[in-house]
Amino acid sequence: APIVPGQTMAGINIGDDYVTVEEKYGGPDSTGVTTEGLVYATYTGGYGSWKLNVYLEDKDQSDSLDDFDTVVSIGVRSPYNGTTAGGVGIGSPQSAITSEFGAPERESTMSHLGEQAKILEYNTRGIVFAVNAVSGDVVEIDVNRPLGT
DSSP: OOOBTTTEETTEETTOBHHHHHHHHOSOSEEEEOTTSEEEEEEOTTSSSOSEEEEEEOTTOOSSOOTTOEEEEEEEOTTOOOOOTTOOOTTOBHHHHHHHHOSOSEEEEEEETTEEEEEEEETTTTEEEEEETTTOBEEEEEEEOOTTO
């Protein structure tokens, strides 16, 4: 499935309800609530750390996943192999990101899942990349509702 910033990734669309996610991927391996009040569904593929994270607006404020909660963000890590229109995916070099998207709107460095990562944010377009600070390769992609829409 293609990655379309601000719209879709892993066959899930921004704005889909939880039922659609569950029909595609089944029940998550874990769930929870963020400090911002979003509910999330985490899929590991049965082992290790997460491979797919879906964040949803908690429509009924129940602090749990319900049928009508709405997808606001989709995050993927290896082994996901979808790419953007320009071919950027997990494992791509940072130069491929800037070739397709230009300079990031915001860039920061943080420790993320035990590794130093550069976070390249294109928030008005609805996509964020985490790049391993040592290898320079994409380790995570997040498609979000574009800011300002």
